[in-house]
Amino acid sequence: MHQVSSPGSIVVLTGAGISKESGLDTFRDHDGLWARVRIEDVATPEGYRRNPQRVQAFYNARRRELSQGSVEPNPAHLALARLEREWPGEVLVVTQNIDDLHERAGTSRLIHMHGELLKVRCERCARPLPWAADIDESSLCPECERTGTLRPHVVWFGEVPLEMDRILAALEKCSLFVSIGTSGHVYPAAGFVTAVREAGRARTVELNLEPSHGASLFHEVRTGPASELVPAFVEETLSSAAQNANL
Numbered sequence: 001m002h003q004v005s006s007p008g009s010i011v012v013l014t015g016a017g018i019s020k021e022s023g024l025d026t027f028r029d030h031d032g033l034w035a036r037v038r039i040e041d042v043a044t045p046e047g048y049r050r051n052p053q054r055v056q057a058f059y060n061a062r063r064r065e066l067s068q069g070s071v072e073p074n075p076a077h078l079a080l081a082r083l084e085r086e087w088p089g090e091v092l093v094v095t096q097n098i099d100d101l102h103e104r105a106g107t108s109r110l111i112h113m114h115g116e117l118l119k120v121r122c123e124r125c126a127r128p129l130p131w132a133a134d135i136d137e138s139s140l141c142p143e144c145e146r147t148g149t150l151r152p153h154v155v156w157f158g159e160v161p162l163e164m165d166r167i168l169a170a171l172e173k174c175s176l177f178v179s180i181g182t183s184g185h186v187y188p189a190a191g192f193v194t195a196v197r198e199a200g201r202a203r204t205v206e207l208n209l210e211p212s213h214g215a216s217l218f219h220e221v222r223t224g225p226a227s228e229l230v231p232a233f234v235e236e237t238l239s240s241a242a243q244n245a246n247l
Contacts, residue, residue, distance in 0.1 A: 007089030007241070008175025011167075012080060013192055014095045014102070017181020017209055018226045021074045022101055024065065043156045052151075053137070059152040060134040063117055066099050067132065073105035076180065076230035081106035083234045088241060092170045096182065096189055098154055113161040113189065119153035122146070128153045161188060171195050177204045178233070181226050184212030193217045207233060 016024075041047045042058040065071065084091040084107055093102055093110045098117040102110050120131040122141040129142060129150075137148045155161050171177065177196040184190050193214060196202045206218040207229040215221045222229055 007087070009090040009092070009170065009173060010083070010087060010176045010178065010237075011170050011174040011192075011196075012083075012091065012093045013177070013179045013182060013189060014080075014093060014097060015180065015182030015186075015189070016097060018074075018076050018230070019097050019099055019101055020181070021076070021225060021227045022099075023068075023071045024099060024101075039157060043154075044158055045156055046158075048151065048156070055152075056135045059117065059154065062098075063132065063134070066117055071099075071101075073101045074227045076226040077101050077105035077107070079231040079234040083237065084109060086238050088245070089175075092174075094167050094170075094189075094192075096186065111163045111167060113155070113163065113167060115152070115154040115162060117152070117154065120150045121153040122149045123151055124149045164188065167192075168195065172199050174202050176237070177202050178207065179205070179212070179218070180207045180230060182208070182212055184214035190214055205233070 037058065041051070042055050048055045080091075080093055080102065084093070091109060093107050094113055095102055095110065096114050098112065098115055100116070100118055116128075118130060118132055119128045120135060120139075121128050122143060124146050125141065125144045127143055131150070131153075135150050135152070139150045140147050141149050171192055172195070174196065177193065179193060182189065190213070193204050193206075194217060196204055197217065204218045204220070206212060206215055206221045207226065208215070208221070208223060209225060210223055211221055222233070
């Protein structure tokens with residue numbers, strides 16, 4: 001079992017693998033979204049400029065998928081919310097996912113580095129706004145009252161992920177870094193484990209259905225479904241902290 005000195009801080013990185021068991025499509029699986037549509041068409045600023053209607057339709061469909069009653073947080077999301085509640089130090093969840101399943105599970109210290117599906121951003125006033133409906137060219141920005149200015153609040157390829165300064169500061173001081181359900185192909189998130197290892201303070205653990213592209217960089221790798229691995233890992237971590245507190 002890993003040992004973490006309580007109450008050190010924990011940073012958890014989550015990717016599409018943690019939400020797949022909730023019924024959401026992943027992007028990089030052999031049957032994922034990128035096997036059906038071209039990244040260049042729906043997930044780049046250039047694709048949006050070429051055909052905004054197509055891009056809006058793609059994200060409208062993702063938004064409707066997320067609102068289906070069958071899509072709910074799974075045991076992995078719930079376990080991370082428990083970790084935040086019960087760990088004696090700080091816990092920060094950094095997610096590459098644009099869904100709201102972490103929030104629904106109860107996680108509050110959360111960074112959506114790739115944006116949020118249930119928000120839009122006005123290209124004129126640049127303010128993110130909650131938004132659960134479809135977007136089209138007639139959608140009105142509630143702030144500036146312009147039409148045709150709303151885009152998904154999602155970080156596309158070629159754009160800078162959100163809150164990187166806060167993320168890097170947390171990685172530098174953490175005592176445990178856990179990566180869950182990520183492919184290890186998408187930067188800068190794929191480089192987080194290297195940043196943590198270079199800081200020399202933290203233990204690094206990967207929990208994944210299968211080893212990621214960067215699995216060899218972690219101190220420990222466990223494979224299996226997130227809904228099984230994450231609750232067990234959280235239980236071990238909290239039990240370890242309780243034992244250390246009683247010494």
